[in-house]
Amino acid sequence: MVKPRKILIGPVEIAGYYRNLAEGFHQIGAPCDFITYGSHPFGYGGETEQPVLLRMARWFGDFRRNRPRSWRTRLFADLPWAVLVSIWAVWAILRYDVFIFGFGETLLPRNLDLPILHKLGKTVIANLGHGSEARPPYVDGAQQSAEGEAVSGAALISLTRRNKRRVTIHEKYCKIVIGAPYSTTQFSSRRLINFFSLGIPIRLHASAIISARPANVKRSKTPVRILHAPSHPAAKGTQQIVGAIERLRSRGHAIDLVLIIGQPFREVVEALQNCDFVVDQLFSDTPMAGFATEAAWFGKPAVVGGYGLDRLKSYVPDGMWPPSKICRPDDIEKAIEELIVDVDQRHRLGQEAQKFVREKWNPRAVAERFLRLIDGDIPEAWWLDPQAVTYVQGCGQSETRSRQMIQSLVETYGVPALELEHRPNLRDAFLTFAGIPNSLGE
Numbered sequence: 001m002v003k004p005r006k007i008l009i010g011p012v013e014i015a016g017y018y019r020n021l022a023e024g025f026h027q028i029g030a031p032c033d034f035i036t037y038g039s040h041p042f043g044y045g046g047e048t049e050q051p052v053l054l055r056m057a058r059w060f061g062d063f064r065r066n067r068p069r070s071w072r073t074r075l076f077a078d079l080p081w082a083v084l085v086s087i088w089a090v091w092a093i094l095r096y097d098v099f100i101f102g103f104g105e106t107l108l109p110r111n112l113d114l115p116i117l118h119k120l121g122k123t124v125i126a127n128l129g130h131g132s133e134a135r136p137p138y139v140d141g142a143q144q145s146a147e148g149e150a151v152s153g154a155a156l157i158s159l160t161r162r163n164k165r166r167v168t169i170h171e172k173y174c175k176i177v178i179g180a181p182y183s184t185t186q187f188s189s190r191r192l193i194n195f196f197s198l199g200i201p202i203r204l205h206a207s208a209i210i211s212a213r214p215a216n217v218k219r220s221k222t223p224v225r226i227l228h229a230p231s232h233p234a235a236k237g238t239q240q241i242v243g244a245i246e247r248l249r250s251r252g253h254a255i256d257l258v259l260i261i262g263q264p265f266r267e268v269v270e271a272l273q274n275c276d277f278v279v280d281q282l283f284s285d286t287p288m289a290g291f292a293t294e295a296a297w298f299g300k301p302a303v304v305g306g307y308g309l310d311r312l313k314s315y316v317p318d319g320m321w322p323p324s325k326i327c328r329p330d331d332i333e334k335a336i337e338e339l340i341v342d343v344d345q346r347h348r349l350g351q352e353a354q355k356f357v358r359e360k361w362n363p364r365a366v367a368e369r370f371l372r373l374i375d376g377d378i379p380e381a382w383w384l385d386p387q388a389v390t391y392v393q394g395c396g397q398s399e400t401r402s403r404q405m406i407q408s409l410v411e412t413y414g415v416p417a418l419e420l421e422h423r424p425n426l427r428d429a430f431l432t433f434a435g436i437p438n439s440l441g442e
Contacts, residue, residue, distance in 0.1 A: 005123075005374070007032035008096040012105045014130050015290030016265075019046030020201035021100070024367025033096075037061070037085060057084035082109070089113060098123045098374055104133035104166045111166065114173035125373055126170045129180040129195030131285075131395065134167050136160060136186050136418070138405040141235040141283060141396020148234035153412050156405070163187060164419040176373050181315040182285035182308070183395060185386035189422055193373065196316045197382035201366035202293050202357050204269060223254035224340050227275040227300075229268050229291060230261060235396035237282025237305065237329070244333035245279075253340055272298050277339050277346055279303045282329050285395040287312070288322035288353075293361065296322070296353035301346055303336055305329040307393035315389060317381050320360065323352040329398065390426055392433040399433075406434035 007025060009018050013036050022034035023046075034048045038061050060081040089107035099106075099122060106126075107113040117124050128134040132142045137159035143151050151159070167187040170177050179185060179192035226245065230236035238259075245257050258271050268291075272278070277300055280292040284306040292302035302324045309326040327335040339346045359365070372378060394402045409417050410431070420427035431437070 005030075005097040006095060007098040007100065007374075008035065008092060009033070009100045009102075010035040011037040011101075011107060012103050013046075014103055016046070016202070016294075017130075017200060017290070018100075018102055020203055020363045021367060021370065022046070022048060023203065024201050024363030024365070025370075027364045028367055028371065030367070030371060032098075032100075051088055053084045053088040057081050057088070060084070093117060093120070093122070096122070098125070100125045100127070100370065102127045103130050104128060104163075104170070111169050111173075114169055118173040123374055124174040125176040125178070125370070126174045127178040127195075128167060128170060128184050128192075129178045131180075131183050131289075134163055134179065134187060135183040135285075135395060137163060138409050138418070139392065139394025139397070139402040141394070141401070142232055144234050144397070146233055148239075150401075150405070153408060156409060157413055157417050160409075160417065160419050179384060179386070180286065181312060181384060181389050182391045185384070185389040185391070186423075186426060187419065188386035190386075192384045192386060193378070193382055194315070194317065194384040196320045197379075197384075198369045199320065199361040199366050200288075200290065200293050200357075201363040202297055202361050203363050204294065204297050223256040224277075225256040225258060225275045226336070226340075227258045227260070227271050227278045227295075228280075229259075229263075229271065229278070230281070231291075232396070233261060235283070236280070237332075240282050240329075241279050241332065244336060247333060248337055248340065253337070255340065269294070272300060275300060277301045277303065277325075277350070279332070279336060280324075281305065281396075282332055283307070283394075283396050283398065284309070285312075285391070285393075287324045287326050288357075292324055292353075293322075293357055296350075296357040299350040299354035301325055301339065301349035301353055303327070303332065303339060305332045305335070306395070307399065308391060315384065322361075323349060323356055325349060387423070390429050392426075392430050403434045406430060407436060410434070410436055 007030065009022050009032055013019060018034055022032055025032045034046065036047055037054060038058060060077045086108060092107060093113060093116060099117060132140055137143050137156055143159060164187045171188065171190050177192050178195055178198065179188060180195040184192060228238065228241055230238045245255055249255050258275060260268055260271055272295055278295040280289060280302045282305040284304050287304055287309055292304060295302050304324045304326050305328065313321055325335050325339060393399055418427055418430055420430065
C-alpha cells in the first residue's frame with residue numbers, strides 16, 4: 001500500500017482561506033492539519049490542531065504585542081516564542097510530506113525552513129497571491145496607516161527589498177508558487193500557478209450565520225441598504241466611498257449605509273445577510289477579494305473599483321472570472337447608483353456571483369485543484385508567465401499617490417530601489433508611469 005501523504009496547511013490564516021481549504025481536503029478524503037501561530041484578529045478560527053508548544057508560543061506572542069519594544073520584551077517574550085516555534089517546526093518538518101504556506105509565511109522566520117524542506121525533498125506549495133506579501137510596496141496602499149499616513153522612505157525601501165527577497169526565495173525552493181497577475185508578477189522570474197486557476201475556497205459555517213434570513217434573501221424595500229466593511233479604511237478607499245454615497249443621498253436616493261470597521265467576522269456575516277449589496281473597495285487589483293467573496297456566498301453583489309480590471313480578464317482562465325460590478329475608481333459613484341436604481345441588475349448579479357462561488361470556489365473544488373498541484377497533474381492553462389504581465393498602478397491607493405511614491409523612492413535611492421533589474425521593460429514602464437525619464441534606468 002502507498003503510504004498516505006501528510007499535509008500541513010499554515011502557519012497563518014487569510015480571511016478564512018486556509019480553514020476552508022483544509023475542510024475541502026477533508027471532504028475529498030485527503031486528511032490534513034491546519035495550524036496557525038497566532039489568533040486571527042477577526043476570529044476566523046478553524047484550526048484542526050493546537051499543539052501544546054504552539055499554545056505556549058501564542059501566549060508569548062500575545063504578551064509581546066501588548067508591550068513596547070525593549071530588551072526585556074526581546075528576552076522574555078521574543079526569545080521564548082522563537083524557541084518554542086522552532087522546536088515545533090523541526091518536528092513538523094520531519095512529520096509532514098506536503099506543506100501549503102500562505103502570505104509568504106513559513107515555519108521559521110525569514111523562510112529559513114525552505115532550503116531545508118527543499119533538501120529533504122518535501123513538496124512545498126506557496127501561495128503568494130493574496131496581495132501585500134509580494135506586491136511592490138511603493139504601489140501598495142496597505143502599507144499606509146489606517147488613517148492614510150504613508151510609510152517613511154527608509155521603511156519603504158526595506159519593505160521593497162523584503163518582498164523581492166521573499167518572492168526570490170520561494171521561487172528557488174518551492175515546488176509550486178501561486179501568484180496573482182496584478183500583485184505577484186512584478187518581482188517574479190519564473191512561471192507561477194495563476195491564483196484565478198484555483199480560486200478562493202468559500203463556505204460560511206453555520207456557527208457564523210446568526211440571522212434567520214435565508215442566504216439568498218432579496219431585499220426590495222427602501223432605503224437601499226449598502227454595506228461597507230473595510231479591513232483597512234485608507235487602503236479600501238472608505239472616505240471616498242462614503243463621500244460618493246453622501247452625494248447620492250443629496251440627489252434624493254434613499255440609502256441606509258452600514259459601515260463596519262474592525263469588528264469580529266460574525267458581525268460582518270450578519271450584516272451581509274441583511275444588506276442589498278456591498279461596496280468592497282475603491283483601488284482593487286482583483287474583481288472579487290475576500291469580502292466580496294463572502295458577500296457572493298449570500299447572493300449579494302459587490303461594487304469593486306480598480307485600475308485595469310477589464311484588462312485583467314485576459315489573464316484569467318476561461319470560466320474563472322468572478323462576477324462583480326467592476327469600475328474605475330473615478331466611476332464608483334455611478335456604479336453604486338446603477339445598483340441602487342436597477343433592482344433587476346442587482347438581483348441578477350447577486351445570483352451570478354452566488355452560483356459562481358458555490359460551484360467553482362467551494363472548498364471541495366478548490367482542494368481538488370490543489371491536489372492536482374501536489375500530484376503534478378497541472379493543466380497548461382493554469383500557468384501564468386510573469387513576463388507577459390505589465391501592471392504598474394498597484395492596489396489600495398490612487399494612481400496619483402503611486403506616482404508620488406515611485407518618484408520619492410527613485411529620487412532618494414535611485415532606480416535600483418524599485419528592485420526591477422530582472423525586468424527592464426517593466427522597470428521602464430514604472431518610470432514612464434511616474435513621469436521619470438527612462439534614461440535614468442539605463
